Amino acid sequence: MTSQTSAQALPTPIEALPMIRRAAEVIGPHIVRTPTVPAPAFSELSGHEVFLKLETLQRTGAFKVRGALNKILTLDPESRSRGVVAASAGNHAQGVALASKIVGCPATIVMPERTPVIKVGRTQSHGPHVTIVLHGANYDEAYDHARTLASERGAVMVHPFDDLDVICGQGTIGLELFEQAEPLDTVIVPIGGGGLIAGIGLALKALWPKVKLVGVQAEGAAPMVRSFEADSEVVVAGPKTIADGIQVGKVGRITWPLVRAVVDQCITVSEDEITDAMVQALEQTKLVTEGAGATALAGLLSGRAELGPRVGLLMCGGNIDLTLLTRVIESGLAKAGRYHRIRLRTADVPGVLQRITSVLTQLQTNIVDISHQRQGWKVPVGSVDVEILVEVRDGDQGPLVDEALRAAGFAPREH
Structure with missing residues (x-):
């Protein structure tokens, strides 16, 4: 091929x-x-x-190792000895790195400069035969540099998709x-x-x-x-x-x-x-x-x-x-109505947060985050602004939470 x-x-x-x-x-x-x-x-x-x-x-x-393996395993010994070069910020990089480890040929992987450290580390983890080169602001710049390196070294360029051996893999x-x-x-x-x-x-x-x-x-x-x-x-x-x-x-x-x-x-x-x-x-x-x-x-x-x-x-x-x-x-939870945000102003007196959380507990909601703000020119003296993010069963339970708080003497703001 x-x-x-x-x-x-x-x-x-x-x-x-x-x-x-x-x-x-x-x-x-x-x-x-x-x-x-x-x-x-x-x-x-x-x-x-x-x-x-x-x-x-x-x-x-990921699937990428299939194509990389088929490409590299079908190279002749002389081509393998010159090594392979690839450009990727993710799965193709790991596929080429693993394939070259299995075959025993050197691999140079060009990754964009801002590739997350964890992806660089995962690619390098396949062994000392893998050399990582960080170059370019994006994949296209990394790919152009990889082609230059392959040409200079006489190495085989392993394209992530536009190669019949890779496609068959x-x-x-x-x-x-x-x-x-x-x-x-x-x-x-x-x-x-x-x-x-x-x-x-x-x-x-x-x-x-x-x-x-x-x-x-x-x-x-x-x-x-x-x-x-x-x-x-x-x-x-x-x-x-x-x-x-x-x-x-x-x-x-x-x-x-x-x-x-x-x-x-x-x-x-x-x-x-x-x-x-x-x-x-x-x-x-x-x-x-x-x-x-x-x-x-x-x-x-x-x-x-x-x-x-x-x-x-x-x-x-x-x-x-x-x-x-x-x-x-x-x-995803927010879009599905599984999160409900409560904003209210109440008297700054001991026990008020306990009363609020008691209502939420009775409704079997789960508090994800809570903010308690009494300082600042927007908050009147003697008052406190409370913002609570709760996890609810579904979008229908959110309004029920507000109704229960009103029944308990609080005034949740409209969303």
Whole structure:
């Protein structure tokens, strides 16, 4: 296989299937054969029979290691000796680092200068053969520098998506879906640069010719969707989304024609829909996902995808910073009406807070935060402003909390 593939030479699904099967043999000893499981909660919510392919359980926490392994394991000894170079701020970096460790070849990973320390550390943890170079303000600048380094050293550039070896490695997910599930009518896959959905699409269109493939991108980073709509390549300047694993501004030279050939529908989802899907995945299935990992679920719940009775979702990654996860959960709870904020002014006398909290206790709410302010020109002498954030059962309980406080002699302000 070679990445120097012209659009005219790109394989059809039938032609690609043997290539993907070879990739499965090559990478099989080194990856997790991740499960495909039913999702009753999402089946009930959507009205379709839903199954989840859990690449969140993959080594390094995401699917990217499949493509990186297939690329690096199929290099000849002389190419391996020169090493590999990649650019990434996340999952691709870890995939290349692990793959180069398994093969025993040096790897240089170029990461943007502001890459979180935890991601740099996770990449470096794969061993001393990995060299991290921090360069550039964003992925595009890091990628340009990586290409320069690869050219100077004669090293192999491992592209995160626009490489046929990488695409076939990702396509092994399609083989596993076919082997683990009865025929699916629709499969929903996140799209960044398109390597994942191209590989899965090539495999599934050969094995289940009638299956419909739906790609999902974030609204703020949707070059594939825009290209689909225009039927020509469209570049998105300054792509931005919480789903940083699919934060890509342009389609690939190889992936674009492949996606156009195998994908039936492309849709976008909003940032709110992505974060809501992350919270739903955690609450309904106890599954931690990153933004990109929840994008297919967001597509399902959006109602914009054209679906058959049996639907497969690819949960492609679970690498998320715990601080960000906390913010996502809190935001999700707030949007679902699970947080209620109380603001009131009362007399500054002993026991007043106890009376307020007694009312909240009787209603079985949980106090998340409390602020007690008596100083400042806005607060009259002898009074105190109290602000309390409580966790409630649902949006209907919030007004009941206010009513109970009024009945106890307090005057909560309107929100």
